[in-house]
Amino acid sequence: MDEQQSELPLPFPELSGDLPLLPARMVNEYSYCPRLAYLEWVQGEWADSADTVQGRHVHKRVDKPSGDLPAAGEEEEGDGEKLHARSITLSSNRLGLIAKMDLVEAEGDTVTPVDYKRGKRPHVAKGAYDPERVQLCIQGLVLEEHGYHCPEGVLYFAGSKERVKVVFDEELRAQTMAAVDGLRLIAAGGQMPPPLEDSPKCPRCSLVSICLPDEVNYLRQGQQIEPRPMSVGHDHALPLYVQASHAKVSKKGERLEVSVDDKKVTDARLGEVSQLVLMGNVYVTTPTLHELMRREIPISWHSYGGWFLGHTVGLGHKNVELRTAQYKTSFDHKTCLHLARGLVRAKILNSRTLLRRNWRGEELPDEIVAALKRDADAALRVDALSELLGIEGTAAARYFGAFTHLIKKESDAASFAFDFTRRNRRPPADPVNAMLSYAYSLLTRSWSVALTAVGFDLYRGFYHQPRYGRPALALDMMEPFRPLLADSSVLTAINNGEVRPSDFVSAAGSVNLTPDGRKRFITAFERRMAQEVTHPLFGYKVSYRRLLELQARLLGRYLLDDLDDYPNFTTR
Numbered sequence: 001m002d003e004q005q006s007e008l009p010l011p012f013p014e015l016s017g018d019l020p021l022l023p024a025r026m027v028n029e030y031s032y033c034p035r036l037a038y039l040e041w042v043q044g045e046w047a048d049s050a051d052t053v054q055g056r057h058v059h060k061r062v063d064k065p066s067g068d069l070p071a072a073g074e075e076e077e078g079d080g081e082k083l084h085a086r087s088i089t090l091s092s093n094r095l096g097l098i099a100k101m102d103l104v105e106a107e108g109d110t111v112t113p114v115d116y117k118r119g120k121r122p123h124v125a126k127g128a129y130d131p132e133r134v135q136l137c138i139q140g141l142v143l144e145e146h147g148y149h150c151p152e153g154v155l156y157f158a159g160s161k162e163r164v165k166v167v168f169d170e171e172l173r174a175q176t177m178a179a180v181d182g183l184r185l186i187a188a189g190g191q192m193p194p195p196l197e198d199s200p201k202c203p204r205c206s207l208v209s210i211c212l213p214d215e216v217n218y219l220r221q222g223q224q225i226e227p228r229p230m231s232v233g234h235d236h237a238l239p240l241y242v243q244a245s246h247a248k249v250s251k252k253g254e255r256l257e258v259s260v261d262d263k264k265v266t267d268a269r270l271g272e273v274s275q276l277v278l279m280g281n282v283y284v285t286t287p288t289l290h291e292l293m294r295r296e297i298p299i300s301w302h303s304y305g306g307w308f309l310g311h312t313v314g315l316g317h318k319n320v321e322l323r324t325a326q327y328k329t330s331f332d333h334k335t336c337l338h339l340a341r342g343l344v345r346a347k348i349l350n351s352r353t354l355l356r357r358n359w360r361g362e363e364l365p366d367e368i369v370a371a372l373k374r375d376a377d378a379a380l381r382v383d384a385l386s387e388l389l390g391i392e393g394t395a396a397a398r399y400f401g402a403f404t405h406l407i408k409k410e411s412d413a414a415s416f417a418f419d420f421t422r423r424n425r426r427p428p429a430d431p432v433n434a435m436l437s438y439a440y441s442l443l444t445r446s447w448s449v450a451l452t453a454v455g456f457d458l459y460r461g462f463y464h465q466p467r468y469g470r471p472a473l474a475l476d477m478m479e480p481f482r483p484l485l486a487d488s489s490v491l492t493a494i495n496n497g498e499v500r501p502s503d504f505v506s507a508a509g510s511v512n513l514t515p516d517g518r519k520r521f522i523t524a525f526e527r528r529m530a531q532e533v534t535h536p537l538f539g540y541k542v543s544y545r546r547l548l549e550l551q552a553r554l555l556g557r558y559l560l561d562d563l564d565d566y567p568n569f570t571t572r
Contacts, residue, residue, distance in 0.1 A: 021091050022183060024099035024142075027176070028135035030183040034193040036207060042187050043455075044318030045210050083107070092145040097180065099139045105154075113139040113153045120159035127164040128155050130175070137176040140168045190321070192562060203228065212553060215538060219563050229540035238530075240268050241522055243279030243515060245304075251288040273297060275311075275449055279518070280304030298452065300445045308445045311452070319455035325559040326473075330460045337388075339476075339566060340463035341380050344392050346480035346568035348376040351399045353571050354483040358406040358491055368402055385463065399483075407432070408495040427510030434504060434511045435493065435521060439486035440478075442525050447474040447481075450548040454556055477551065480569055485528055485544060493524040536572050 022041075030037035039045040083106040091098035103114040115136050122129060136153040143150040155164045166172070186193055195213030196202060202213050214227030240256065242249060248259050256276070257267045276292060276299045278284070284299065292299060293314035301309040329335050352372040356364060375395040382388045428434040448458055448471050461472030463479070493499040503517025513521060529545040542550060551569055558566040 019096070021093075021096055021098040022180060024097065024135045024138040027097075027138055027179050027183055028131045030186075031131040031134045031179045033196060033199075033201060033205070034182070034186060035195050035211060035213075036205065037183055038186055038192050039207055039211060041183065042190075042192075043321055045207055090142045090146055092142050095141060095145060095180070096184070097138055097142055099142045101139050103156075104143070109149050111143055111148045111150050113143060113150070114163075115139065115153065115155050117155055117157050118159060119157060121155075121157040121162045121164055126166075128166065133166050133172060134176045134179050136166050137168050137172050138180070141173070141176065192560060209549075210553060212550075212557065215550075215554070216557055216562055218538065219565075219567060226539035229538075229542075237272050237274035239275045239277050239526065240273045241277045241279065241519075242282050243304075243518065245281055246283070248283045248285070249276065249278075249288055250285045251291050256288065270295065270297075275300060277445070278302065296453075298449050300449065302441070302445070308441045308448070311445070311448060313452060316452065317455035322455045322556050322560065323457050325556075326456055326460060329559055330462055330466075336462040337382075337385060340385060340388055341382065342566060342568045343463055343476055343479045344388055345376045345379040346570045347392070347482060348372055348379065348395045348399075349570045350480055351395065351483040351487075352376070354487060355399065355402055355406065358488075360405055360408065364402075364405075368398060371398055388463075403432075403487075406491055427508075428512075430511055431499075431501065431504045432490065432494070434513060435490045435499065436486065438513060438518070438521065439489050439525060440482065442522070443478050443481060443486045444471060444474050446485075446529065446545075446548060447471075447478045447552075450552050451477065454549065454552040456552065456556070477548075477555070481544075481548070484571065485525075489521070489525040489528045492528065493521050496524075498524050533571070536570060537567055 026037055026041045029040060085104045085106070086102065088101045088104050089098065090101070101113045102116045105112045105114060113136060115132070117132060121127070126133065132155055136155060140150040140153050150168065152165055152167045155166060156162075157164065195211060195216050197213075197217055199213070202208050202211075205211065218227050240258075242258055244258075244260050244265065246260065247265070248262075250257050250259070251270075252267070254270050255267045256270060256273060258265045270291070275297060276284075278299065279302045281304070289299070289312070293312070296314050299312040301311065303309060329339075349372075352369060355372075356369065372395055375391055375398070379388060379391050382391065428437045451458055451473055456473055458471040458473050460466060461474075461476040464470065464472040464475040466472055498520045499513070499517050503514050503520070504511050505514055506512075530543055532541040532543050533547065534541055535547070535550075547569065554563065555566050557563045
């Protein structure tokens with residue numbers, strides 16, 4: 001007769017060396033979702049949501065330190081009334097834990113931690129959900145480590161103004177220590193836990209657009225149910241462009257103010273600015289720089305002619321794990337070739353789609369469409385990056401050889417200004433090439449900001465070889481989006497009459513946009529970035545601006561072995 005062997009608890013080894021103390025809040029997150037705890041604790045991810053902002057508001061009062069705890073083992077003289085201490089932080093090296101307590105009530109030799117929660121009390125059997133009970137129990141354990149008697153704690157729900165008593169019995173203590181050991185184990189193992197499947201927890205999670213639970217499950221398991229559109233919220237913040245010569249950008253309260261010759265020109269709310277884009281000789285005050293870096297709002301610097309020079313960010317992303325995986329992959333020739341094949345194939349297919357959608361005049365010749373399809377298929381069969389460069393060049397020659405048939409022909413005398421025969425650059429010799437070069441610079445900047453925000457190193461790519469000052473990864477990732485965003489914006493600006501032949505200047509064989517023409521083209525480019533498209537894999541609508549971040553995060557999931565392959569974006 002078989003007897004079931006009871007399980008013996010195997011705690012994680014005692015904390016030693018320079019390992020950090022585990023915050024009680026992170027153990028709460030682990031109990032709620034191990035993947036969420038890994039993203040926050042190991043990879044340093046964070047994103048605000050309405051719930052987290054409201055939670056900070058609820059904690060405003062208790063986050064202000066006041067009162068002192070009596071020394072452990074000593075009873076305060078008095079009439080027996082409770083003492084209150086707010087915003088107390090205690091730690092235990094033996095347990096390897098640290099806890100910030102909203103409120104600690106002391107009466108005699110007994111202390112009671114009180115943890116504030118923003119919502120209403122849930123009507124569940126134990127009075128509260130396990131993650132909140134575990135977090136509160138950690139506070140009790142840490143207080144006991146400091147010599148206090150702490151048999152129970154209290155959860156205060158601000159939404160319903162109710163207190164729920166939580167007894168620290170043996171069952172809860174064992175559950176709490178199991179969660180602590182579990183979090184330490186996944187952190188030490190370096191492997192992100194799988195996402196929850198079709199969980200009701202995901203839609204309100206602040207990290208849903210970083211975690212991508214439905215998208216990862218869909219790609220890993222080949223599920224038939226399309227992902228929920230949880231990670232594609234609206235773009236509430238947009239780029240602020242400043243190109244006026246000698247303009248000044250300063251901070252006035254919660255607004256950015258742009259002035260020229262000490263006269264205010266415009267302003268924008270800080271919360272509605274996703275990045276500050278500066279063209280030419282623009283001055284930014286030091287307090288403005290500090291505030292933008294504190295908020296992790298990047299500043300992109302361009303020359304007066306539009307060349308992308310670089311960007312300024314705050315401390316940057318802390319995800320060392322992602323960058324380590326990026327560097328490791330960049331030295332793996334086989335994986336680099338695999339990624340490069342997919343990027344070039346997607347670029348050729350998207351170029352083919354743009355030709356088919358925007359062809360003017362007679363029907364698009366079948367031989368061009370068929371040739372581009374052959375080029376795309378051939379890109380998957382190459383054995384070296386040099387071969388891939390050749391196929392990409394051949395496809396680009398076919399594509400730009402037909403590009404003139406996508407441009408609207410005017411009957412006026414100035415129509416020759418938008419004649420296009422071939423692609424040229426450095427310097428661009430005609431208006432169409434000038435706009436294409438400028439559009440690619442804007443696209444490089446957009447991808448640079450998206451990749452930096454996710455945690456990548458811009459200068460280490462997989463297809464474009466590293467070279468001093470070259471954002472190789474941004475150039476890699478923008479390949480499939482050149483026709484979709486840059487070329488499409490050029491065609492729209494020309495064919496809709498937004499940019500006119502008079503919006504260009506020519507000097508020493510180089511053609512460039514005037515300030516007014518550049519302003520109108522930026523408008524066309526940003527409008528394209530805000531346009532929604534149906535994702536060919538996931539089925540939901542997403543703006544191109546948000547799509548860049550989504551694709552960057554999917555690349556990260558692939559590099560960290562969360563996905564079997566990187567899904568390139570190709571339009572249908």
